[in-house]
Amino acid sequence: MTGGARPPPIILSKIEELGFHVCHIYGLTETYGPATWCLRKPDWDSLPLGEQVKLKARQGLKHFGMEEVDVKDPITMESVKCDGKSIGEIMFKGNTVMSGYFKDLRATQEAFVKGWFRSGDLGVKHQDGYIEVKDRLKDIIISGGENISTIEVETVIYSHPGVLEVAVVARPDDHWGQTPCAFVKLKEGVHVDAQEIIQYCRDHMPHYTAPRTVIFEDLPRNSTGKVQKFVLMKKVERLGSLS
Incomplete structure (x- = not known):
């Protein structure tokens, strides 16, 4: 299992060649750790290794403890299309999401919109529903x-x-x-x-x-x-x- 930073596909590829199956997890301190996981599908095994690791490097689907995960337009709050191209902000909702920043009401208000926690990560959603982080909003x-x-x-x-x-x-x-x-x-x-x-x-x-x-x-x-x-x-x- 790997988390903390998005694993480059080339690194996953080298680990897979050693015989390990790597599960990628993604989350933040504000979501009490893992919020999504890249659930491995059996039919991926029939794909070329290069295609497999690209799929496994994605952030995936919501974790068991998370109520909802979505990629939304931060202005309209509409979900982006599942086309792997339309970029939005990854947002979370659930009882493992923090209630707020300690003694910082302004930061808390900025982090939440209509009940959704804004991660600050830009991402896309693929046809299979798996999300993929493209960059930090502040790093683009x-x-x-x-x-x-x-x-x-x-x-x-x-x-x-x-x-x-x-x-x-x-x-x-x-x-x-x-x-x-x-x-x-x-x-x-x-x-x-x-x-x-x-x-x-x-x-x-x-x-x-x-x-x-x-x-x-x-x-x-x-x-x-x-x-x-x-x-x-x-x-x-x-x-x-x-x-």
């Missing part, structure tokens, strides 16, 4: 008016054979507003330069989504192993605009 990169998912950029970079770890954040840009900046840790003994990572991304995704800055260093993590993106954001703020 807006470059030239286009939304870029840091998770999708990270997934592509993770597939590079020389990359061990990666985290992508927004770098301020005077012309584009923001551009993707990738912090990369390479595997031991591997020598790759920034331009090779950028070109690899351009070969595997739309050019405008590829990072324009690549920095090689260890990633800062908290006590539970999560990458501290706010530390990386402060670093890119000091770098200033690339344009």
Whole structure:
């Protein structure tokens, strides 16, 4: 079982090759831990491994203790279409959802709307009802008016054979507003330069989504192993605009 951060499909693939079946769970402190789980379907076993791990990397269906989980338009509160493309905010309802933030009425009011807890995660809903996180609302990169998912950029970079770890954040840009900046840790003994990572991304995704800055260093993590993106954001703020 894995949780805490969305597992890149390439990592799941390597674990599956070792003979392990991985179950992905998703939740927040505010939902008392796991709120969804990616229930494995038997017919997935007949699919190519690459397709299997993409399905298993999704956040899945509501967990037993959760009353409702949905992906909604945060303005209209209408459920998004189950097309895997329409993006909304993932929201929860149930008795395992917190009653509020301690002595912070304003934050509590902002977190809830019409009885739904707003997770701050953007996601889609697929035809089979499984949800998939696309990015944190605060992490999404807006470059030239286009939304870029840091998770999708990270997934592509993770597939590079020389990359061990990666985290992508927004770098301020005077012309584009923001551009993707990738912090990369390479595997031991591997020598790759920034331009090779950028070109690899351009070969595997739309050019405008590829990072324009690549920095090689260890990633800062908290006590539970999560990458501290706010530390990386402060670093890119000091770098200033690339344009």
